Amino acid sequence: MSKLATIETTLNTTLAPVYLQVLDESHMHSRGQETHYKAVIVSEQFAGLNPVKRHQKAYAAMGDLMQQIHALALHTYTPAEWAEQGSAPDSPTCRGGSKHDL
Template sequence: MSTVQHALEQALQTLQPSHLQLLNESHMHNVPPGSESHFKAVLVSAQFDGQGKVRRHQAVYAALGPLMQRIHALALHTYTPQEWVELNQAPDSPNCMGGGKHQGE
């Protein structure tokens, strides 16, 4: 496991997740091999009960604090335990479009 990924996972433990999946998706983007710049976080926590997406994301950003400066992108999928029971999966990440450029341009 990468050092940035490990630091992110440790910081997210403050949210007491019942499920945490942190995927390094840097390989899906136009970055050098071995980069730790793009992550997808699937986080299930009872702390999200009664909160909308914005408040949940703010809680994640607060938990990560200065670690956010070490990454370029973080796709957040935050759920309450009940929502996770109903869904049991997060959506797939979209393919990178090369920094916002479409193929053929």
């Protein structure tokens, strides 16, 4: 199973999202091969939680899988927030800074 599929399965199983999109954005980063991901997660489990608590919940769901990736951009919404907003922001272009570039 690919890392992307593993991330999707893990988040689906633990957060029961009504919408989930996981993108491999490694191509936007230097030397990035399955290292940088973006996850848009819409779940009732985020109701009443501030952004930090939502991210902590997502990182906890990922568990040891977090050690296998370099970056995970999280965009977390309740279903009501998602209905109002409808999309997550685009990821910024990488500015470098990889230790591999030295």
